[in-house]
Amino acid sequence: xxxxxxxxxxxxxxxxxxxxxxxxxxxxxxxxxGNDQFxxxxxxxxxxxxxxxxxxxxxxxxxxxxxxxxLNAEVRRSKAALKAEIPKLEKLAAKKVKDxxxxxxxxxxxxxxxxxxxxxxxxxxxxxxxxxxxxxxxxSNPLEIKLDAMHPDDLMRPEHYEQTEESxxxxxxxxxxxxxxxEGLDIIAAGLTTLKDMAGDIxxxxxxxxxLIDEVDTKVDRAAADLKNTxxxxxxxxxxxxxxxxxxxxxxxxxxxxxxxxTLYTYSFSPFTPSYVCLQPLLMYQQVRxxxxxxxxxxxxxxxxxxxxxxxxSE
Amino acid sequence: xxxxxxxxxxxxVAEAEKLVKKADKLTKFSFTKWFPDWTAxxxxxxxxxxxxxxxxxxxxxxxxYEKAATGQERSSSPWSAGKHLESAGGLARELGxxxxxxxxxxxxxxxYVQCGKVQPAADALDKGARAVEDVKPxxxxxxxxxxxxxxxxxxxxxxxxxxxxSAASIYIKLNRYEDxxxxxxxxxxxxxxxxxxxxxxxxxxxxxxxxxxxxxFNLADASYNDCSQMDSFFKSxxxxxxxxxxxxxxxxxxxxxxxxxxxxxxIPHLDHMVIRLAKQLPSGKVTAIVDETGHNxxxxxxxx
Numbered sequence: 001x002x003x004x005x006x007x008x009x010x011x012x013x014x015x016x017x018x019x020x021x022x023x024x025x026x027x028x029x030x031x032x033x034g035n036d037q038f039x040x041x042x043x044x045x046x047x048x049x050x051x052x053x054x055x056x057x058x059x060x061x062x063x064x065x066x067x068x069x070x071l072n073a074e075v076r077r078s079k080a081a082l083k084a085e086i087p088k089l090e091k092l093a094a095k096k097v098k099d100x101x102x103x104x105x106x107x108x109x110x111x112x113x114x115x116x117x118x119x120x121x122x123x124x125x126x127x128x129x130x131x132x133x134x135x136x137x138x139x140s141n142p143l144e145i146k147l148d149a150m151h152p153d154d155l156m157r158p159e160h161y162e163q164t165e166e167s168x169x170x171x172x173x174x175x176x177x178x179x180x181x182x183e184g185l186d187i188i189a190a191g192l193t194t195l196k197d198m199a200g201d202i203x204x205x206x207x208x209x210x211x212l213i214d215e216v217d218t219k220v221d222r223a224a225a226d227l228k229n230t231x232x233x234x235x236x237x238x239x240x241x242x243x244x245x246x247x248x249x250x251x252x253x254x255x256x257x258x259x260x261x262x263t264l265y266t267y268s269f270s271p272f273t274p275s276y277v278c279l280q281p282l283l284m285y286q287q288v289r290x291x292x293x294x295x296x297x298x299x300x301x302x303x304x305x306x307x308x309x310x311x312x313x314s315e
Numbered sequence: 316x317x318x319x320x321x322x323x324x325x326x327x328v329a330e331a332e333k334l335v336k337k338a339d340k341l342t343k344f345s346f347t348k349w350f351p352d353w354t355a356x357x358x359x360x361x362x363x364x365x366x367x368x369x370x371x372x373x374x375x376x377x378x379x380y381e382k383a384a385t386g387q388e389r390s391s392s393p394w395s396a397g398k399h400l401e402s403a404g405g406l407a408r409e410l411g412x413x414x415x416x417x418x419x420x421x422x423x424x425x426x427y428v429q430c431g432k433v434q435p436a437a438d439a440l441d442k443g444a445r446a447v448e449d450v451k452p453x454x455x456x457x458x459x460x461x462x463x464x465x466x467x468x469x470x471x472x473x474x475x476x477x478x479x480x481s482a483a484s485i486y487i488k489l490n491r492y493e494d495x496x497x498x499x500x501x502x503x504x505x506x507x508x509x510x511x512x513x514x515x516x517x518x519x520x521x522x523x524x525x526x527x528x529x530x531x532f533n534l535a536d537a538s539y540n541d542c543s544q545m546d547s548f549f550k551s552x553x554x555x556x557x558x559x560x561x562x563x564x565x566x567x568x569x570x571x572x573x574x575x576x577x578x579x580x581x582i583p584h585l586d587h588m589v590i591r592l593a594k595q596l597p598s599g600k601v602t603a604i605v606d607e608t609g610h611n612x613x614x615x616x617x618x619x
Binding site: 189190193194197200201203204207208211 | 471509510
């Protein structure tokens with residue numbers, strides 16, 4: 001195959017797949033759509049303006065101040081970016097583009113100006129420094145605070161520094177209230193120093209008494225331990241001494257001893273007077289009984305009481 | 316006799332007297348008794364003393380308490396002995412024998428120290444001093460200072476504050492201002508040891524005020540210089556007040572002094588006797604004190 005053949009084949013192929021060639025497209029776009037460029041930029045800017053306007057609408061209806069602040073900041077940023085686009089648009093508008101009527105050409109700069117005005121009109125929460133712009137819209141604060149808004153001539157006039165009646169009265173009231181506040185503050189200060197002093201003294205007292213309380217603590221602990229020991233020992237001793245079994249045994253033994261003692265004394269006739277006296281009637285009865293055994297049984301019954309009495313009286 | 320009347324009205328008193336006689340017999344030396352029987356006699360003496368006290372016979376009660384104390388001492392229980400001596404001291408105060416009061420309380424304190432109980436010893440000295448401070452202030456002051464020394468030796472400085480205060484107040488009453496100021500400075504030192512900053516600063520300011528009241532500016536200034544070396548005093552409100560007072564004195568302006576005293580926030584919180592002194596400042600003539608030692612003899616023209 002010759003070179004010419006290759007060349008023609010390459011041309012045919014390129015033409016076939018022209019649409020896939022990006023570089024050509026871009027070059028074509030640049031040279032071809034001059035007015036499209038303007039229009040495109042114009043539409044882009046308009047779309048951005050609309051977006052910014054929507055954001056500012058949101059900002060106005062929003063209650064949360066922080067959100068309002070961020071939205072306003074974004075609106076301002078987009079406004080600044082759009083303002084930067086305006087000179088580009090102006091340049092493009094001035095460009096001569098073919099296939100465009102003369103009227104349209106004349107209209108383009110006006111369109112650009114209108115667009116610029118639209119950008120300015122987007123509300124972004126800034127109202128200061130807008131001459132003639134504040135009347136037609138809701139101001140964010142009714143009182144405008146203007147710094148350095150005095151005219152220099154005004155400052156030089158001597159009457160500017162004189163005191164009017166109202167300002168005098170205001171100053172007096174201010175002084176009076178300040179004096180009252182000072183008085184109140186003095187009283188508070190005096191109270192506070194007293195409190196501080198008392199608190200310091202309390203602190204020292206507590207420091208003083210801490211070691212005392214520690215001592216008391218140890219002593220009481222020792223005493224409690226001693227008491228506990230003593231109680232246990234006492235309990236042991238008591239159980240040894242006074243358990244029920246031992247008590248009964250003690251009682252029985254005592255009764256036995258008494259009985260034995262009593263019988264011993266009865267049969268020994270010792271000069272132990274109490275038992276002798278107690279047992280005297282018994283003795284008398286025995287004597288009479290033995291005497292009666294010799295005499296007869298009946299008369300004894302009547303006279304037993306008398307005999308008893310006579311027995312006692314003879315003692 | 317009074318005791319007879321009392322014994323007529325109160326059979327207990329008669330019993331008490333009997334007890335005393337019995338106890339005396341037990342403790343006296345005699346042919347049959349070579350060793351006095353204190354262990355038996357002491358409870359008798361105590362009972363008798365209580366009975367006398369209830370019957371309001373301080374003389375007999377005091378004697379009985381003293382004897383009981385001797386008995387306890389011999390039985391080597393100095394604690395009870397000390398307690399009895401204190402009671403005897405109280406009764407002696409009622410009777411008005413102030414020398415005896417001092418003696419009894421001192422003995423009680425020594426006995427407590429023997430037991431190793433320092434706090435009651437100091438308390439006994441305090442009580443004794445309080446009992447006699449109207450009549451014998453010198454002895455009272457000495458007792459207070461002894462109590463402070465006792466407590467400081469034992470390391471319980473904080474308990475000494477009350478004794479210091481009483482000692483200083485007696486000195487002020489006696490118009491011995493230098494001594495009072497010395498006591499205040501010692502108080503400050505004790506407070507410093509136990510880190511009681513509030514008391515320390517108050518004590519130093521009191522010392523300065525007392526020196527100024529005594530018209531002794533140099534001593535006041537010197538003590539202020541010493542005290543201001545201490546960090547804790549230097550940072551306090553009391554230091555500020557002291558500076559103001561001393562500068563007013565240096566300039567010799569009585570109205571300024573009065574102004575400082577009346578508007579000060581710390582002076583009303585000092586001890587009341589010091590407040591009284593401060594309100595009377597300036598006492599005596601106040602002249603502007605020329606700082607003679609200021610230039611240290613250096614002259615401008617002396618270029619050698």
